Amino acid sequence: MRLFNTLTSSKEEFTVDSREVKMYVCGPTTYNYIHLGNARPLVVFDTVRRYLDFKGYNVNYVQNFTDVDDKIINRAAEENMEPLDLAARYIDEYFVDADALGIKRAQVYPRVSDHITDIIEAISKLIQLGYAYQVDGDVYYRVKAFTEYGKLSHRSLEDMLAGARVEIDNRKEEPVDFALWKEAKPGELFWSSPWGDGRPGWHIECSVMSTRYLGDSIDIHGGGSDLIFPHHENEIAQAEPLTGKQFVKYWLHNGFITVNQEKMSKSLGNFFILRDILAKFPPDVVRFYLINTHYRSPLDFDDTKLEEARRALARLKNTVSLVDELLSKMDSNIIRDIVTDYTKLFSALGTAAKNQGAIALETKLNALLSEYYRHEDVTVTEQQTNFVMAIAQLHEKFIEAMDDDFNTAKAIGHLFELGREINIFLSHIIKTDTLSTIIVKLASNHFENLGKIFGFFSQIRNESNPEADSILAALINVRNSARAAKNYGLADRMRDVLNEEQIVIEDTAEGPRCKYENSLKVESLLAKVLEIRNELKAAKNFEFADLIRQELNMAQILIEDTPEGTRWKNAEA
């Protein structure tokens, strides 16, 4: 596996001492709901983490919260709240959003306010070592003392001084020196310290908290590319003198989300709150959008992008649904206890295909299927072999893409190819062909596993809602009867009503199939159906009006015609 290390500006082979990977990602300053720009590193590094898990690493993941900061203090003053209460509130809100997006929880979520003692200790030590100095109630880091300063952001001290956009503060030895400890202004939040009442600067927290939970050297440190300078540069400058060791082995930075080619940020005011987006699009669609571009590239946002992602992802989801549908028609016991580790199977097949070609693959496939299928002899056809070989090859390509600096865009491309192979194979399957069914199920499960690295397919199978399902079944029965009676006017009306409720009906050779993404709104659906029934009654088409009543009755919905109009109620209520 190779990953792009900002420190060396090149792709490097990923090596760790054990199977444990120590990973630290800079989290948000919590003074507001998180926006789409904040969501990008969340999803990117969650994907990195999931892929490392998938590869068999044991990831120790730490993400901080900056809960002590000017912005929090200002915002709290506006809302007349205690700063730490405001920060805590938005940390809670953060978890609502992160959980909704399916971000796997970190092992530890340290907060600055819980680590003031550690921070004071670290600053004291930096002063002792000559890397920091006190001026009045402030403590500054002495950048000149750290000769390697600039190694991450690839700029020299001279460049920075030449840039001269640094605020001149005569109390500092050099303009580039940054605050480790800030004296409290009157009435402001503070902690006592050897230098008087105050609070920590921004950068010191990450150095202190990351080493506290992960040790002196960590494997992967992630964050947005705007943090490279000064934040991460400063983290190195603080941590390395304190520990005497290399702070971070691999620095990973994600690119930015822009809106109309301009950076999305809170200060520019062009940001989109993640929660608002999640109200309109499922989490895996948002993840798809974020990960369908390489993590280091800029990503432009506008409202058409998520719609495109939704359509694209629907294609992948549909493959899984098609396989589910095939299997629902089979005796599930045949399938239930065959292979549990699909990935292992396809990895083995992929290796076989790569090393020895098709003949070896066929032998291997026969052997593996015999083993798992628990039948004495299994003979696979050429078509089945070709299918499995195609899947195994695409598996290899997927892994290759991900191993190359997490090339998710390329890997997703292979996922689409995998889906297409499955679709094509499905269309050739004869329904009684158990072996093909098993093979396609293996492929489909594997396909799903790969997709889950990206957080796809999280809610592919609708949670069963017996009430809604039986009502839906009743309405489909009515429509089927109408179609059988060639009453296409009614059949189409029924279909239109269902479409309005975001339910898609597909008439296939096997009969109608229906799909819906969001939970059914029974009330408005029934209101519309009763409207149709009233029209039928007005047209004196009592046959179908009665049929609607009967079918709904069977779904425990009682229809009452009263002089005031038609009502419905739940029979069980």
Add this chain to the structure above:
RNA sequence: GGGCGGGUGGCGAAGAGGCUAACGCUGUGGUCUGCAAAAUCACCAUUCACCGGUUCAAAUCCGGUCCCGCCCUCCA
């Protein structure tokens, strides 16, 4: 001004010396269908901002030009 990164079809986006320039959206055609829709399959860039150069071979390497984004200030 300094430091990074980028400009690929109608759109999004991979590819980083040689296989048909992936994949997705849109569009077109076929299959399915009572008709639609959906689904599905197929097709859709002789060309990679521009100009020179290196090479048997360049979207990919080198030089120049023109654009764009990020950082140098709180930011993911």
